Amino acid sequence: MVRTEDPRLLTVGGTYVDDLREPALEQAARVTFVRSPIAHALITGIDVSAAREAPGVVAVLTAADLDDLPPPPPDSGLTGTEGLPFPLGGAWSEPLFAVDRVRFVGEPVAMVITDDRYQGEDAAELVSVDYEQLPAVVGVAGALAGESLLFPSAGSNVAVATGTPADSAAFEACDVVVEHVITNQRLAPVPLEGRAAAAQWADGKLTLWVSTQNAQIARFILVGALGLDPANIRVVAPDVGGGFGAKIGVDRDGLLVAWAAKHIGRALRWAETRSENMLAMTHGRAQRQVVKIGGTREGRILAYRLDLVQDTGAYSRMGGFLPFLTCLMAAGPYDIGHVETAYQVVVTNATPISAYRGAGRPEATAAIERAVDLFAAEIGVDAAEVRRINLVPADKFPYTSGSGATYDTGEYVAGLDKVLAGAGYPELRAEQARRRERGDVLQLGIGVASYVEITAADADGGETARLIVHDDGTATVYTGSSAHGQGHHTAWAMLVQAELGIDMSKVTVIHGDTDLIPMGVGTYASRSLQLGGVAVHKAAVEVKEQGRKVAAEMLEASEADLELDVDRGVWQVRGDPATSTSWAQVAAHAGDAGLAADVNYTEGKPTFPFGTHLAVTEVDTETGKARLIRHVTVDDAGTVLSPVLAEGQRHGGIAQGVAQALLEEMVYDAEGNPVTGTLVDYAIITATELPSFELLASETPATINPLGAKGIGEAGTIGATPATQNSVIDAVSHLGIRHIDMPLTPARVWAAISEARESR
Amino acid sequence: MKVTVTVNGGEVAAEVADRTLLVHLLRDVAGLTATNVGCDTSSCGACTVLLDGRSVKSCTLLAAQADGRQVTTVEGLSDGSGDLHPVQQAFRAEHGLQCGFCTPGMVMASVSLLAENPSPTEDDVRSALEGNLCRCTGYHNIVRAVLAAASERQPS
Numbered sequence: 038m039v040r041t042e043d044p045r046l047l048t049v050g051g052t053y054v055d056d057l058r059e060p061a062l063e064q065a066a067r068v069t070f071v072r073s074p075i076a077h078a079l080i081t082g083i084d085v086s087a088a089r090e091a092p093g094v095v096a097v098l099t100a101a102d103l104d105d106l107p108p109p110p111p112d113s114g115l116t117g118t119e120g121l122p123f124p125l126g127g128a129w130s131e132p133l134f135a136v137d138r139v140r141f142v143g144e145p146v147a148m149v150i151t152d153d154r155y156q157g158e159d160a161a162e163l164v165s166v167d168y169e170q171l172p173a174v175v176g177v178a179g180a181l182a183g184e185s186l187l188f189p190s191a192g193s194n195v196a197v198a199t200g201t202p203a204d205s206a207a208f209e210a211c212d213v214v215v216e217h218v219i220t221n222q223r224l225a226p227v228p229l230e231g232r233a234a235a236a237q238w239a240d241g242k243l244t245l246w247v248s249t250q251n252a253q254i255a256r257f258i259l260v261g262a263l264g265l266d267p268a269n270i271r272v273v274a275p276d277v278g279g280g281f282g283a284k285i286g287v288d289r290d291g292l293l294v295a296w297a298a299k300h301i302g303r304a305l306r307w308a309e310t311r312s313e314n315m316l317a318m319t320h321g322r323a324q325r326q327v328v329k330i331g332g333t334r335e336g337r338i339l340a341y342r343l344d345l346v347q348d349t350g351a352y353s354r355m356g357g358f359l360p361f362l363t364c365l366m367a368a369g370p371y372d373i374g375h376v377e378t379a380y381q382v383v384v385t386n387a388t389p390i391s392a393y394r395g396a397g398r399p400e401a402t403a404a405i406e407r408a409v410d411l412f413a414a415e416i417g418v419d420a421a422e423v424r425r426i427n428l429v430p431a432d433k434f435p436y437t438s439g440s441g442a443t444y445d446t447g448e449y450v451a452g453l454d455k456v457l458a459g460a461g462y463p464e465l466r467a468e469q470a471r472r473r474e475r476g477d478v479l480q481l482g483i484g485v486a487s488y489v490e491i492t493a494a495d496a497d498g499g500e501t502a503r504l505i506v507h508d509d510g511t512a513t514v515y516t517g518s519s520a521h522g523q524g525h526h527t528a529w530a531m532l533v534q535a536e537l538g539i540d541m542s543k544v545t546v547i548h549g550d551t552d553l554i555p556m557g558v559g560t561y562a563s564r565s566l567q568l569g570g571v572a573v574h575k576a577a578v579e580v581k582e583q584g585r586k587v588a589a590e591m592l593e594a595s596e597a598d599l600e601l602d603v604d605r606g607v608w609q610v611r612g613d614p615a616t617s618t619s620w621a622q623v624a625a626h627a628g629d630a631g632l633a634a635d636v637n638y639t640e641g642k643p644t645f646p647f648g649t650h651l652a653v654t655e656v657d658t659e660t661g662k663a664r665l666i667r668h669v670t671v672d673d674a675g676t677v678l679s680p681v682l683a684e685g686q687r688h689g690g691i692a693q694g695v696a697q698a699l700l701e702e703m704v705y706d707a708e709g710n711p712v713t714g715t716l717v718d719y720a721i722i723t724a725t726e727l728p729s730f731e732l733l734a735s736e737t738p739a740t741i742n743p744l745g746a747k748g749i750g751e752a753g754t755i756g757a758t759p760a761t762q763n764s765v766i767d768a769v770s771h772l773g774i775r776h777i778d779m780p781l782t783p784a785r786v787w788a789a790i791s792e793a794r795e796s797r
Numbered sequence: 798m799k800v801t802v803t804v805n806g807g808e809v810a811a812e813v814a815d816r817t818l819l820v821h822l823l824r825d826v827a828g829l830t831a832t833n834v835g836c837d838t839s840s841c842g843a844c845t846v847l848l849d850g851r852s853v854k855s856c857t858l859l860a861a862q863a864d865g866r867q868v869t870t871v872e873g874l875s876d877g878s879g880d881l882h883p884v885q886q887a888f889r890a891e892h893g894l895q896c897g898f899c900t901p902g903m904v905m906a907s908v909s910l911l912a913e914n915p916s917p918t919e920d921d922v923r924s925a926l927e928g929n930l931c932r933c934t935g936y937h938n939i940v941r942a943v944l945a946a947a948s949e950r951q952p953s
Binding site: 046053276277279685715723727 | 935
């Protein structure tokens, strides 16, 4: 299988927003943002006069120019405790331009519009903003201390707090209880294409080209922010250079570009620099977790508690949604009798947090998988064996976990055993023992992580598809789902070919244009195939039945006697290939009535993929340097449509998971200044830091949709992160080390080794 | 200032500001938008092109530094017959790209590697591509693609 997308991407390149050469954008001016260089300050004055006089400047805009917007919606009264993925309103609301206060380095304060890009950089430096610095709230501890408040009228830095009460009896009944504080550090998503937008206001209609995962959601947001009728907005998602959750909808910077094009009446282009991207695109993760796990000396886990604080950055764009998902999935793939969870969401003077590949689930898995290893170490039982003892057995599905999620289907123990066999687990342990015995500098670590995750958590939001078969025998699919690397165009064409026998090469897939596809949701939460793909499949089934009726008429046969020869793409009377008619002929015969189906497929329930990852690392005990040398996984996401595409999703996710475990962290200093704001300082994982991956196949079909599909997009970050972290800690566990926080950089690992040796 | 650069075999002559980066000459003047900008610290390699046959990061060179020289971008890689270059072909066959943003730079870096080292090991490939970041593929299939392209060109 080769992708239909690739010839273009490989020869002339994709058409990302900054590549657009639309006539409408020919005279477009360039947008350059002026951003806050201070984490927390009052704005006491903005002087744009010098900037306005600079060469090429068309306009300089600030909050004072936002005089043509609808009033903000009334405070909904929602505190976010409900777990809604909506920003908090009222006292917590987020402006477009900063008004009288900045809350993170990178917050947009003003916008310079110039004829060309270099002029914008010059003029932006001439915008003079007077700041009165305030004490910065850094990290969870700073937020909870409450000495400085981001939103004084809210009276607290805690935006959301909820949870189940602690029940000490459940833990008192355990032979062994282990408790630990774990940091799930702040990450930058870093899609290779940063945020970008272009906008034109003409004839009462706004067109926004934006690098987004969801054109239709972006339009919905624009309607609210700009007070326009949806019919007067067209949003186009051209090629998108990666999203990873950070390009859901459109954020304030993109809204400002759209607003400004209308406000000044000139088409605009904006493509952020990487340094801007690191500060102003949302970040992910950022939880401080306290895990408490208890059970028997034989390894049965009886009780688990997860208490977490979500650092949501300067604005609570997701309410309580991320920690809600973390708590929902807290129990992981284990059958645990007593599970408690609680979370708080706190604001800090840092970049706002939003979805990042996994969005709440990697955090849940990281917590329980560390907890299981801590428990296993405490009782002295092999960590893989503890998992086998506690994994939900195959005969218990559907299974409702201790944290309240109902897992649909699974073969958790089989997945674990397949990985252990594939990796050669006993031999790895023997090699580890030999190196320990010899006192090698390079120690071997074996980390296991089993997981279950939730995909299409918003399955009831559904997805749309429209399929048309044309009278030249080709077909067009309009999908509400939205590709940014996943290969939807190939996958949707495969679905049409499988059902109708129309060759993939004759199927055109169109996405991401609200004029053509007004209704849709788009791509996030590993939802595409199981919702958008099923919608395409159902549309094909519907068109097939339309085709049967028409073909029956043409061939003067009863519908029941007709069959579709999917290999040839022709209708024929059963057992009589000589009587065939093609899709082109059928479509032509159907005439104006046509062969077309519109589907809006919703599903009542999410699905729960699962798997096990095993990471093998070598840790240099003299330098602390950890190197991943093998990574073996089962990622069971139900029935696989395209192994090539599914494996690609796993590969990318594994790399990002390993990167969190070993390398990546957005770091802020005590004043709230980011110190990892470029790709020189923020350690994106490279080809040299990874091995080739060993992927094992496993397919346990979902039963709620006709494709048997679950989501695969986020499995990698969910499984690989704790497996890698566990492997590094395992490599040095014989020194008495039980835990090291991520990222497991040489400095951290070396410090842990040194401390362990000193205390001996 | 006036610069004249041979891009993919054709002459591009333009009056540009002194500080114009080569990548912006390629994208904004020559209209060749396959070459992307992914960072501002010479870290990501999305802008990799060949300058007189060797890979360079075109965001890190001034257009003036390419004056009088030959630049090859991914648009100039296949011979125009419609056939893909062996490296492009291998990236397609091995699913070595997802979103496509790093791809032009990744392909050019790979072409440069194979010109210098026609039969690289996996470690050689990983090392040669250290300056080209990909956030989608985990490099797994990119490495396979480069190795496949190498063995295609070196029938044993």
